[in-house]
Amino acid sequence: AQSVTQLDSQVPVFEEAPVELRCNYSSSVSVYLFWYVQYPNQGLQLLLKYLSGSTLVKGINGFEAEFNKSQTSFHLRKPSVHISDTAEYFCAVTIPQGTQKLVFGQGTRLTINP
């Protein structure tokens, strides 16, 4: 079975500073990886995904993530954050040829301070 660990439950940063949200996964087979963002009292929106190919994946809103197979990580980064990036971020994993069930991490609450 797959599992996901988001290493930080809360990350406070100042506006225009860089940020990294950490995600590690566990799986005995190859995986697909996702980052979703959730604004207060809303559903989840897909930020980016890794299926195969280049390990550096670019997403919406200036976010990017790097797949590192040896470290089983998929950390999310943004070089300069804005107040509007304040939200909860979820890392998720599924396996190819499976039932497409997503396994989610516990979430990281990103707070941007002016």
Place this chain on the structure above:
Amino acid sequence: DGGITQSPKYLFRKEGQNVTLSCEQNLNHDAMYWYRQDPGQGLRLIYYSQIVNDFQKGDIAEGYSVSREKKESFPLTVTSAQKNPTAFYLCASSMTSYVEQYFGPGTRLTVT
């Protein structure tokens, strides 16, 4: 506009009552999912359906039931057997040939 709708956004019920949450999609997606979200626990899968008239239990199906009579609809019933029903419920859908799931806006259920 294509998307997933969930209604109502807020729902209040008394303990011991069954309640049904609506989820409709017009994306022509084959698969649909129900998740429960609690603070600090991420999302947990309740039920999922890959085709009409078929569905499977997820990780926390006890106290819940679903039906999939139409491709575009996947209602979730929270029964009185669910011990802690107060939560935020999210519905999602996906194409069989694609892996990313699209989420609805959610329903916040409060049971007192």
